[in-house]
Amino acid sequence: MSQGRITGAARVAGIAGNPVAHSLSPVIHNAWLEAGGVDGAYVPFAPADAAGFEALVAAGRAGLILGLNVTAPFKEQAFALADEATAAARLTGSANILQFAKGRVLADSSDGVGLMRGLAEQAPDLDVSGRAVVVLGAGGAARAGSGALIEAGAKVRIVNRSRARAETLAADLGRSVRVMEAGQALEGAALIVNALSVPPQLDFDLVAPGTVVMDMTYKPLETAFLKAARDRGLPTVDGLSMLIGQAAPSFEALFRLPPPRLDLRALLTAHLEQTT
Structure with a gap:
């Protein structure tokens, strides 16, 4: 104050x-x-x-x-x-x-502005236009982030435990969004964004080298999700940049x-x- x-x-x-x-x-x-x-x-x-x-x-x-x-x-x-x-x-x-x-x-x-500014700050070489982007989650943060990514030309793949909720999100956002299982969604992805409030379970063996990994969570600043990505040598973007x-x-x-x-x-x- x-x-x-x-x-x-x-x-x-x-x-x-x-x-x-x-x-x-x-x-x-x-x-x-x-x-x-x-x-x-x-x-x-x-x-x-x-x-x-x-x-x-x-x-x-x-x-x-x-x-x-x-x-x-x-x-x-x-x-x-x-x-x-x-x-x-x-x-x-x-x-x-x-x-x-x-x-x-x-x-x-x-939120979408924050996501794109965070990517520009910490992954400046990333261009999502025409490329596949995986969003983990289907809540409010996933909606805002997916909307901004669609505006930037990305092809968004939603992965969520509740497929019905993910299908609702996809229907709301239009043809640029698909609901997929994690293993299939990760194939060829340029970016993975965690929009879940809980740590996601992701098989990093399926993530291609060079894929950018972003976590919307900022506390802790280095989440277990980001640490796992960094341990694999993947470029990362933290939630603080989005905030x-x-x-x-x-x-x-x-x-x-x-x-x-x-x-x-x-x-x-x-x-x-x-x-x-």
Whole structure:
């Protein structure tokens, strides 16, 4: 929280999820608020259930908060509760940003932006256009990431324990998406993205050399999934790069201000070292 700058005119936004205590978003946004001398605060909210999240959105409609970042399990509900949605949110049917203004709710999704910026930072030579990309999972993060990859020209292969959920996602996203079993999906893939909240079980013997492996999870920074990939000599992209990539558009949407320049990776790495 930006120390000494909280007044009756403070701008208040936050992040909603359950669980949410692990989130690094408050560290990022409050550092930006403090660096910019902004009278404001970014706080975590942990609604117990869908009804609790709906009540939080009602508080936004009532003008109590400027906006929310949204994380699991509320991204699809966030989209459903909005009055308007950006193209990115409509493509995926989920939202990680809700902006409140004059009693109305605008839904947006910056997860896809974050994923593509993370790839550009840590795998700059990767071009997914016309190539197969494997996405592990079929939840909100998988939806947003798959949408961005489709826009970049990728052919997305969804691998998920619940085939029915994966088929629903594929139907929503269109012809560029197929549901496949892991062994078949890995063949010829240029990129593998873990969008699961639990460590995936993957046979790296089936992964071709040079395949980029990305994990959306950032705590721990080196997940067992990424470590296994690195042990095989595969290039990797960590979840911190995606988080950093989506943070700036979130800050601008929530606080209606551009973020000041900060070395977020250094800030977050130091924070993670202090809390683990």
